[in-house]
Amino acid sequence: MSIRVIVKHPDPVLREKCIPVRKFNANLHKLLDDMAETMYDAEGVGLAAPQVGITKRVVVIDAGTGLIEMINPEIVERREEQFGSEGCLSIPGLYGDVRRSKWVKAKAFDRNGNEIMVEGEDLLARAIQHEIDHLNGVLFIDIADKTYKPKEE
Template sequence: MGIRMIVKHPDPVLREKCKAVKKFTPNLHKLLEDMAETMYEAEGVGLAAPQVGITKRVVVIDVGDGIIEMINPEIIEKKDEQFGPEGCLSIPGLLGDVRRAKWVKAKALDRHGNEITVEGEELLARAIQHEIDHLNGVLFIDIADKTYSGKEE
């Protein structure tokens, strides 16, 4: 495993729409492991592949309950609403107040290509939505009601 460099805004790779993963290879497993190690080192709760310069639909999330790996994730259901501060490892020192669904259900593939379903509420729901936005070239600053200086999340 290895720690990768986190791409910082305004790098154009953060604005690219990522491509679906079609091959489940040892290289994909290495990417997932490196992304998890990078996320933990940076003290984040989620990391999307474009944040390490890879335009593939891959995310890792851990809000304290263990690592969740999602390949080609897609939100299939949303409920209720939450509003609160959000940060991003690619935009250090900036926070924004973002409106998100309070609960989400997403489908994705695991590292072996098996379909999985992930349901989350509160912080996990926020993280899933934030990371999937990254895969579509959307940053929290694009949808925040306001942004302000703060420490990284």
């Protein structure tokens, strides 16, 4: 495993629509391992492949309940609404107030090509939606009601 460089806004790779993964092989496993290590090193909650310069539909998330890997994820169900602050490892120092679904169910594949369903509420739901947005070239700054820098303490 190795830590990869996190791409920063306004790099154009962050605006690309990612392509689906077709091969579930050692290269994908290495990407997933590297992304997880990179996310943990940066103290993030989630990381999408374009954030490390790879335009594939790959996401890793850990919202406090353990590592979730999702390949080719898509949200299939949503409930209620939440409104709260979001940040992004690719846009350091900036936050935004974003409306998201409070609960989501996503269909995806695991690293071996097996279909999985991931349900999330609150922070996990927010992270799933945020990372899937990355796969479609959408950043939280595009949908935030307002953006801000945190006040100095």
